[in-house]
Amino acid sequence: MNYQTYKPHKDLESIVKFYWTLEVPFDSKNQKQKIVPDGCIEMTFNFGDKIKRFTSETEFILHPNAMVMGQRTKSFNILPVGNVDSLAICFYPIGFANFVKTPLENLVDKEIPISELFEQSEAYELEQQMIQAIDTQKRIDTIENFLLKKLHEKNTISNIVKSTVNTLLKTNGTTPINVLLKEDISKRRQLERHFKKQIGISPKQLSKAIRLQATLNLMLNKKSETLTDIAYENEYFDQNHFIKDFKELVGVTPKQFLGNENMTLSSLFYK
Incomplete structure (x- = not known):
């Protein structure tokens, strides 16, 4: 390749x-x-x-x-x-x-x-x-x-979407949405509505995808040695939480991902 x-x-x-x-x-x-x-x-x-x-x-x-x-x-x-x-x-x-x-x-x-x-x-x-x-x-x-x-014909991206995405990118998706919005329910509903239109998915789904990116970078570039280290680096509650989220998005566990020939292309994208 x-x-x-x-x-x-x-x-x-x-x-x-x-x-x-x-x-x-x-x-x-x-x-x-x-x-x-x-x-x-x-x-x-x-x-x-x-x-x-x-x-x-x-x-x-x-x-x-x-x-x-x-x-x-x-x-x-x-x-x-x-x-x-x-x-x-x-x-x-x-x-x-x-x-x-x-x-x-x-x-x-x-x-x-x-x-x-x-x-x-x-x-x-x-x-x-x-x-x-x-x-x-x-x-x-x-x-x-x-x-x-x-x-020149661009649509306007709402400020609430911009600031939320920028924070999620800076923190590798680890900042809880309720922390970003300071528990303001009305802002949360507004954010969900704008996110679906301008991003396509919910803030929580984007947060998980961004955190997965950071996780794969650690795994594939061997910046952390164990799954426990990776879970800690990416601020998961514990190793079980990390494995659950990983399998939900990738379809296999972290151990099954590494060295799997069906993951060669995805691995290439993150190295």
Whole structure:
């Protein structure tokens, strides 16, 4: 696998976390790969062969070639049918709402063709420009021109959403929502409503996904030696709480995750 990341333009760096590319030659021995929630929304362009996303053990759908993957509340399995050649834009949790009017709760755990989120003519033109681009830098230039142009039409992100997301990112998802809102029930209801529209998932779900990211970084980069250390570092109540949350989002326990060939791609994303 050849996985690379690229920094965004300075005018996009508060919205776009990074761009990534992935190239994987076809191998009939390739196994399904589990993708885990990360708290981000991604726009992906596939220049290679189709990719299956499994909806059950044997049933699957094929990813659109140009799509947006909404917030994920659970892990899922993918498997390419041939060569992989993809580029993706990884948006911060509050990033993608700047570019569309569609409530992001409609995108949760779904892959939506970009033609359904933008005007069909501009979506078609963007996809063709990406296909015709001669290299990765040209593809990045193309998508950045598109995003910068769309920012002039941007929707306003509510301050309560911005401040909450920023705090969750700074604290790796460990700050309880009731602490952020100082037990103000009316603010909590307002936050839940704005979150569903502008982030797609609830503050609690985003908090869990962000904490999972921090946990995987510790596990895969061996910054902590034991599960107890990891639970302590990420402020879980105890090891059982850590294992329960991990399995809820990933589908397996932390021990089952490490060294699992179905987790190779997810592991690559966090190293």
